[in-house]
Amino acid sequence: MVVPFAGTAGVGARDAATWFDEQPSDLDTAGVAQRSRILAADGSLIATFYSENRVDVPFARIAPVMRQAVVAIEDSRFYEHGALDSKGTVRALVTNVGSGEVQQGGSGITQQYVKNLLISQADTPAGKAEAQALTPARKLRELKYAVAMEKRYSKDEILRRYLNIAYYGAGAYGVEAAAQRYFGIPAARLDLNQAALLAGVIRYPYAYDPIEHPDVARQRRDTVLARMAQLRLISPETAAETAAGPLELHPKTFRSGCVTSKAPFFCDYVQREILTNPVFGSTAAKREKLLKTGGLTIRTTLDTQTQRAAQKAVDRHVPRRNSARKAAAEALVEPGTGRIKGMAVDRALGPNKERGKTWINFAADADHGASIGMQSGSTFKVFTLAAALEQDMPFGTRITAPGSYTPTGFRDCKGRRVGDPDASLGNSADGEGGRSFTLVTGTHHSVNTFFLELEHEVGLCDTVKMAERLGMRQANGKPLEQYPSFTLGFNSVSPLRLAAAYAAFGARGRYCRPVAITSITGPDGKGRKVPSARCKQVLDKGVADAVNHVLQGVLTKGTAAGMGIGRPAAGKTGTVDNFSAAWFAGYTPDLASAVWVGDPRGGYRYPMTDLCMDGECYGEVFGATIPAPIWQDTMEGALRGRPAGDFHRPPGFYFSLGSGEEAPKRPKRKTPAKKPGDGKKKRGDPPAAADPKPRKRAA
Structure with missing residues (x-):
């Protein structure tokens, strides 16, 4: 066979024989495409990725x-x-x-x-x-x-x-x-x-x-x-x-990607982690090739019990194809490790033009889900509270909350004056202004003007730095904006980052970056480097214990009263300006969660007032109206059958001015005028101490 192509019959044949006998320098048996698998913490399959x-x-x-x-x-x-x-x-x-x-x-x-x-x-x-x-x-x-x-x-x-x-x-x-x-x-x-x-x-x-x-x-x-x-x-x-027998086929389909996964948005988060993180390749093309051809076994933090509970809860309270076109998202993080235990969106993963589907992961930041985030509302008040407690303010510290508040005398972390002397920020519930509150009662009732006064006293920059130490940034990746209404939650963030921040309180001040991947091994069994949680003590344990002490009362005496889960838990409601969105962030020493409910089309354009959704009608949607019940259902299901951890008692000096539990008398609420849908079934009307809605920020 070689002779006709070798030149002469003698020397050519000899040279060709030598050529055949030489080991080719470019012989490479590696690089055969194999499918990669993403596995939950228990080893169950989440999804496969492959080009072949x-x-x-x-x-x-x-x-x-x-x-x-x-x-x-x-x-x-x-x-x-x-x-x-x-x-x-x-x-x-x-x-x-x-x-x-x-x-x-x-x-x-x-x-x-x-x-x-x-x-x-x-x-x-x-x-x-x-x-x-x-x-x-x-x-x-x-x-x-x-x-x-x-x-x-x-x-x-x-x-x-x-x-x-x-x-x-x-x-x-x-x-x-x-x-x-x-x-x-x-x-x-x-x-x-x-x-x-x-x-x-x-x-x-x-x-x-x-x-x-x-x-x-x-x-x-x-x-x-x-x-x-x-x-x-x-x-x-x-x-x-x-x-003589039949073929006896039993076809089984293997789909590539997250669309058919039982945890589609967590799967998508893991996929984006690999596709965007340089640790998995110097270019986007190399990272995609690794995922689709590298034969990787990707073990993750997902807890299947937690994931089922979260998905069931968001789907129950905000159905995928609900008549009001609202959406819900929830992220759950383990305190002390940063491990993402669950991630649920009340949508299927798919084209946004199809009702009940979206490619956007509302639970994650833009780099892991294309979401630009949502304003966080009163859930941000916890950072002002933590800053005050770090400055050794006792629980009984009293501050008068005016009926309205003009933000003056604030400086950002660069020393610049910020605020608008012509702006007026206030409270949403009748009669909340003009009285004094303690750190405890002001938090339980989530009084806007109380927290604006408290933020002014502890310093806007200290409040911002507290949030940043706890991992907070805007969902678009930019630093938090600094204005007097920072404590009222005008910054747009993701549920995942908020859950990780609250998890740090549950871990007694130990903050861990959210992580989804525990290990990656190739076909040869060798491990690859994976992102680290970089856990760090960012808050004194006593300060975190004091925050936990105050936030436990939100579930028993405050804006989320009645939302307990039968074990020690703490949390904070959040209602965004004009009822454009609602939040609840809550935690135990073992699990933290943040829930968002809103309208993907734009909360200000489609606020949650006089809301009817698949036969359920609400007046005004507060953090305790829909988000808190989602949190409650999720946590009960996720922690069922698991031992309950407990919080630590805060240092004694925080009680130097008393427990701070004195609740001011509240006037009777006015009877609201009859509104559309009053004849239909209603649930979730806000309690007497309703979470006030924040006003727009003063630029």
Whole structure:
């Protein structure tokens, strides 16, 4: 074969023989695409990603009958000849080159493995075309590589590699994926019927696809059985008996991506973590290739019990295709570790134009979900409270909350004056102004003007720095904006960051960046570097204990009274200006959560007032109206059957002015005028001490 292309018959043949015997410098057997898997903390499958659906398996995990069937039909003398089966190759080369198309397949298994390897490693359409071109040069290159393969690997290893790289039709690459695709079993459990069918498919996978062409596939299977009988690998009787039976397909579909995942938005978060983090590759293209071809096993922090509870809760209170087109999102983080335990959105992952679907992960920041965040409302008051407690203000510290507040005398962290002397910020509930509150009662009743006065006393910059120490930034990645109404929550943030901040209180001041991935291993079992939570003590334990003490009362005496979960818990409601959104952030020592409810079309344009949603009607939606019940249902389900942790008693000096529990008398609420929907079923009307809505910030 070499002589006609070698120049002269003597020297040329000698040089060609030397060329064949040399190990090719560009021989690389790595880089075969394998599918990656994302797993929950318990090892259950969340999703798969692939460009080619392939799982590489060792020789021992391929049924012996499968190996026999492939050798019988593809290269019966495989274990006897070297890299070149001269009879078959010469016949195929002459026939195919003469006709200009593939009419015979005389290549042995080693050559077929080389061809598949070169095709798989080609990164461009042109490269793949070159790897399949009907030219003598391509054939000679394959033969040279085949010689090298025979020197480098045993026959069993070459056969294993071939079985793992071959295409079996229906999107299945490799014998393991093919066994799962057609029969729903691993390759180790293939029987004679199944093995003969798969072995026959390899030659022309599109023509012999048993799902699309069952009759042709069955004929091909019978051909393999007959060949196995001819080679005395099975008896004629066994071949005939098997051929008389049906194909017995049990197709199983493997979809690439997060759309069909049971935790689609957590899955999408993990995917974006890999696609955007330079630790997984210097370019976006390299990171995507790693995910789709690297055969990674990605173990995550997701707790399936927590995820089920969260998804059930958001879907129950804000149905996916609700008539008001509102949305809900929740993120759950483990205090002290930063591990994301659950992430739920009341939508399916998909095109936004389809009702009940979205590509935007409302629970995450823009870099992990395309969301620009939502104004946080009164959930930000906790940072002012923490700053005050850090300055050793006792629980009984009293501050008068005026009926309205003009923000003057504020400076940001650069020392610049901020505020608007013509602006007036106030409270939403009647009669809240003009009286004094303690740190405890002011927090329980979430009094806007009280917190504006408190922020002025502790310093706007100290409040901002407290939030930043606890990981807060805008969802678009920018630093928090600094204005007097900072404490009222005008900054747009994500539920995930808010949950992580509140988790730090549950962990007694230890803040951890949210993390979703615990480990990543490649096909070779070697681990890869993953993002760290970078846990750090950012708050004195006593200060965190004091915050926890105050926020526990929100669930018993404050704006979220009645939202307890039967174990020690703390939290804070949040209602955004004009009822454009509502929040609840709450936690135990073991789990923290933040819930947002609003309108993706724009909260100010579509506020949650006189809201009717699938037969449920509400007057004005506060943090305790819908978000808190979602939190309550989630936490009860997530923590069911798990031991309850407890908070620590704060240092004694915080009680130096008393407990701060004195509740001021509140006037009776006015009877509201009858509104549309009053005749329908209502729930979630705000309690007497309703969470006040923040006003717009003063620029």
